[in-house]
Amino acid sequence: MKKHNFSAGPSILPREVIEKTAQAVLDFNGSGLSVLEISHRSKGFEAVIAEAVSLFKELLNIPEGYSVLFLGGGASLQFCMVPFNLFEKKAAYLNTGVWASKAMKEAKGFGETIEVASSKDANYTFIPRNYVIPADADYFHITTNNTIYGTEIHTDIDSPVPLVADMSSDIFSRPMDVSKYALIYGGAQKNLAPAGLTFVIVKDEILGKVSRYIPTMLNYKTHIAEGSMLNTPPVLPIYSALETLRWLKVNGGLVEMEKKNIAKAELLYNAIDNSRIFIGTAAKEDRSRMNICFVMKPEYAELEGDFLKFATAAGMDGIKGHRSVGGFRASVYNAMPIESVQALIDCMHEFEKQH
Numbered sequence: 522m523k524k525h526n527f528s529a530g531p532s533i534l535p536r537e538v539i540e541k542t543a544q545a546v547l548d549f550n551g552s553g554l555s556v557l558e559i560s561h562r563s564k565g566f567e568a569v570i571a572e573a574v575s576l577f578k579e580l581l582n583i584p585e586g587y588s589v590l591f592l593g594g595g596a597s598l599q600f601c602m603v604p605f606n607l608f609e610k611k612a613a614y615l616n617t618g619v620w621a622s623k624a625m626k627e628a629k630g631f632g633e634t635i636e637v638a639s640s641k642d643a644n645y646t647f648i649p650r651n652y653v654i655p656a657d658a659d660y661f662h663i664t665t666n667n668t669i670y671g672t673e674i675h676t677d678i679d680s681p682v683p684l685v686a687d688m689s690s691d692i693f694s695r696p697m698d699v700s701k702y703a704l705i706y707g708g709a710q711k712n713l714a715p716a717g718l719t720f721v722i723v724k725d726e727i728l729g730k731v732s733r734y735i736p737t738m739l740n741y742k743t744h745i746a747e748g749s750m751l752n753t754p755p756v757l758p759i760y761s762a763l764e765t766l767r768w769l770k771v772n773g774g775l776v777e778m779e780k781k782n783i784a785k786a787e788l789l790y791n792a793i794d795n796s797r798i799f800i801g802t803a804a805k806e807d808r809s810r811m812n813i814c815f816v817m818k819p820e821y822a823e824l825e826g827d828f829l830k831f832a833t834a835a836g837m838d839g840i841k842g843h844r845s846v847g848g849f850r851a852s853v854y855n856a857m858p859i860e861s862v863q864a865l866i867d868c869m870h871e872f873e874k875q876h
């Protein structure tokens with residue numbers, strides 16, 4: 522039976538990327554060696570990193586003066602690496618979910634941390650608006666896509682202070698204006714590569730301004746100086762990321778991705794909105810195009826387990842909602858074909874007919 526992979530992360534990758542990665546594991550570029558057993562400082566692998574950085578810059582239209590880094594430690598390590606490098610007196614955070622609040626918790630260890638707004642009391646079902654960013658903050662941190670709750674900031678916001686964004690789950694989902702950001706980071710395992718790789722896009726001029734000692738491995742400047750080769754980088758996930766970046770380019774880049782992502786999200790949200798038994802959980806204007814959260818209407822609540830079984834039997838994988846939201850979550854990242862979204866909708870319709 523065909524499986525439809527709606528997992529939130531690690532998550533679906535283009536079949537082509539998986540096949541090409543498998544090929545490189547067996548024989549890297551016809552070298553007779555596996556990508557698993559070559560030096561990260563070999564000519565062959567240096568070319569992989571160089572092309573990956575160059576495609577990052579091309580696809581995201583990254584202006585001059587920014588560096589792209591491939592690191593380990595996950596998005597979670599960035600929660601403390603950001604304040605280590607940028608926090609001098611004060612930082613500001615928008616609290617839109619558990620990931621955002623985990624990031625904020627780390628900043629608090631460095632000093633005065635302002636929560637400019639929070640949707641916590643509404644279980645993070647919306648993105649707060651009309652908040653004030655303190656003009657004397659060293660930076661303002663946002664989480665552009667809230668993977669757990671299915672809310673998303675769809676535009677590149679203006680900030681009077683350097684803007685830092687966790688884009689773990691919506692990087693490469695739309696064209697964006699990188700110049701509005703001072704730093705963008707994310708774990709690669711949602712929309713780019715297998716787990717183990719963290720990407721960072723950083724504006725060089727914001728670095729070197731804090732007075733503390735920054736441990737070498739946590740210092741963006743040393744990673745930039747060493748071209749992500751301060752120590753052994755996650756070689757295999759970087760190789761897969763390169764294949765995904767090539768796939769993005771061949772498939773029309775981010776303009777095309779955004780079109781497809783809008784079409785997929787509209788299709789599923791329309792089905793949810795027109796359903797007798799299902800209902801969406803996120804505020805309509807803030808609905809994520811990547812993670813689509815829905816639950817049973819209260820009068821059908823007892824059918825939740827039944828639908829999960831029904832959908833799983835029909836090949837839908839990974840649709841169980843995060844425990845803090847319940848219900849269902851369909852993650853429809855770049856690699857998810859619209860046919861799989863339609864298959865889920867067909868499954869919802871069939872279940873609705875039977876109940």
Ligand SMILES: *Cc1c(COP(=O)(O)O)cnc(C)c1O
Pocket residue numbers: 530594595596597598620664666667668687688689690707708709711
């Ligand atoms: C998954 C996720 C994280 C955590 O990423 P790790 O790489 O596991 O540390 C952080 N932020 C967001 C928005 C996420 O979706």
